[in-house]
Amino acid sequence: MLHRYAPRLAALVFMLLGLSPAAAVAQQNQANPYFEFLQARRLEGEGKPDAALAALQRAAAADPRSAEIKAEIAALYFRQRPPARVEGEKFAREALAIDENNVEANRALGDMYARAVDDAIRARTAPAPQDVKNAVLYLERAAAGMVGTDINLQYYLGQMYLRDNQAQKAVQAFVKVVAQSPGNAQARQLLAGAYAAAGDLKGAIGTLSELVDYAPQLAETLALYLEQDGQLKEAAAAYTVALSQQPNNRQLKVRRILVLYNAKDYGQAARYAAEARKQHPDDVNFARLQARALFDGGDRNGGIAIAEAAVKTIAAKDAQTQFALVDMYSDVGRPADAEKLLRQMLANEPANPTVLNHLGYLLANRGEQLDEAVTLVKKALEAKPDQPEFLDSLGWAYYKRGELNDAVRYLAQAAAKLPDNSEVQDHLGDAHAKRGSMQDAISAWTKALAGDGQGIQKGDVEKKIADAKVKIQNAK
Numbered sequence: 001m002l003h004r005y006a007p008r009l010a011a012l013v014f015m016l017l018g019l020s021p022a023a024a025v026a027q028q029n030q031a032n033p034y035f036e037f038l039q040a041r042r043l044e045g046e047g048k049p050d051a052a053l054a055a056l057q058r059a060a061a062a063d064p065r066s067a068e069i070k071a072e073i074a075a076l077y078f079r080q081r082p083p084a085r086v087e088g089e090k091f092a093r094e095a096l097a098i099d100e101n102n103v104e105a106n107r108a109l110g111d112m113y114a115r116a117v118d119d120a121i122r123a124r125t126a127p128a129p130q131d132v133k134n135a136v137l138y139l140e141r142a143a144a145g146m147v148g149t150d151i152n153l154q155y156y157l158g159q160m161y162l163r164d165n166q167a168q169k170a171v172q173a174f175v176k177v178v179a180q181s182p183g184n185a186q187a188r189q190l191l192a193g194a195y196a197a198a199g200d201l202k203g204a205i206g207t208l209s210e211l212v213d214y215a216p217q218l219a220e221t222l223a224l225y226l227e228q229d230g231q232l233k234e235a236a237a238a239y240t241v242a243l244s245q246q247p248n249n250r251q252l253k254v255r256r257i258l259v260l261y262n263a264k265d266y267g268q269a270a271r272y273a274a275e276a277r278k279q280h281p282d283d284v285n286f287a288r289l290q291a292r293a294l295f296d297g298g299d300r301n302g303g304i305a306i307a308e309a310a311v312k313t314i315a316a317k318d319a320q321t322q323f324a325l326v327d328m329y330s331d332v333g334r335p336a337d338a339e340k341l342l343r344q345m346l347a348n349e350p351a352n353p354t355v356l357n358h359l360g361y362l363l364a365n366r367g368e369q370l371d372e373a374v375t376l377v378k379k380a381l382e383a384k385p386d387q388p389e390f391l392d393s394l395g396w397a398y399y400k401r402g403e404l405n406d407a408v409r410y411l412a413q414a415a416a417k418l419p420d421n422s423e424v425q426d427h428l429g430d431a432h433a434k435r436g437s438m439q440d441a442i443s444a445w446t447k448a449l450a451g452d453g454q455g456i457q458k459g460d461v462e463k464k465i466a467d468a469k470v471k472i473q474n475a476k
Contacts, residue, residue, distance in 0.1 A: 032062070035074065036055045040053070040056045067095040067096070068102065071095040136166070142159060158190060171195055192204040196225060205231075219242035253272065258287045261296075269289070282314060287307070289301040289322050290306055346359060356377065364397035373397040375462070385437070392410070395412075430464075446465065450463055
């Protein structure tokens with residue numbers, strides 16, 4: 001390790017030795033590489049990087065086995081703007097060839113690779129995996145050789161750990177950063193991200209919750225983690241804090257409404273949606289969300305009225321709002337209105353596979369115009385041959401038409417692609433049962449009960465299973 005003497009102390013020593021300042025400088029230039037090293041630091045501090053580099057080169061010539069001097073040359077090259085990467089890397093590797101644990105050289109190379117990763121990200125390209133691994137390797141070596149904690153080094157090391165899918169190590173690095181700077185919002189956000197990447201949502205939430213009252217800019221990220229953790233009411237409260245900082249952020253308003261809707265707080269969701277509609281009357285999302293929240297909260301007529309008004313005005317070409325209204329019509333027993341709206345949509349977009357499928361399934365489910373239903377869904381499948389929802393619709397249309405072999409064929413494909421979809425599994429069970437394959441029917445219905453629960457009545461499916469078991473028993 002080099003001894004870095006203060007210039008005044010060095011001058012005093014030279015005077016005691018009986019040397020004039022000029023003679024002392026000359027002698028130091030000839031005999032003492034450490035003097036040149038100190039001179040380089042001074043010259044760089046004075047904004048003279050070329051002179052500093054020349055001093056370091058004299059020091060290296062005087063002491064060619066000094067890893068510290070070569071590492072300092074490398075660092076000086078990397079500190080240039082723009083960095084002289086080729087020269088910097090050369091001297092850093094020469095330093096490590098002398099001492100592989102040299103802190104400055106390892107850090108220089110680690111920073112070099114970390115910058116390459118950052119540059120790739122800024123250019124919106126994927127970083128080279130080897131750059132990430134090299135950054136981790138050299139930064140780890142630098143950290144191991146240091147006394148105490150260097151926040152900047154741990155910051156970059158944590159980021160590289162995340163890029164290298166080493167989330168637990170990233171947590172350890174960012175914990176050190178936060179310990180040194182507990183009030184730093186960016187550091188806490190990075191630590192929370194590392195916890196989340198490691199699958200520890202509670203750790204992420206706790207990290208941000210400690211500071212969010214003083215750093216409300218963290219509220220949006222906190223809300224996302226709360227939402228992922230299923231703490232929906234708490235997420236809504238965090239979104240409210242975030243909106244206090246960004247009162248015109250529509251996406252935050254949508255997220256707050258959705259978490260309340262998913263928490264089944266339909267009343268508050270509807271109120272927030274109504275408030276957002278007044279603030280953003282041209283945004284179809286808020287009309288649709290208010291309609292859905294009112295409808296599912298029990299005010300079905302109110303929900304339909306808002307959706308109908310939106311479809312006639314701002315949502316005239318918004319398929320999502322139109323489909324929502326179709327579903328509402330179907331749920332209240334107005335299939336004719338649902339069909340009318342779907343045909344209007346199809347007239348505007350005759351090749352739209354989602355509209356084709358939706359209309360085909362509607363007709364199949366009613367047991368009407370089954371030939372048209374099959375034709376519509378087949379046309380949808382031409383555009384999206386492997387879409388499981390479309391396969392289910394076609395199988396169901398065949399089932400309603402009494403063509404059970406085709407029904408089972410398509411429904412089985414849909415069920416394999418959507419194993420947790422209760423409605424699809426229920427359809428397959430019905431087709432098996434009608435074909436007389438009771439054991440297969442029971443298997444499909446059992447999967448329906450274990451699935452997402454959407455589109456089925458649990459009691460009805462349980463009764464079908466019980467009846468099928470009786471038929472199997474009676475057949476023995």
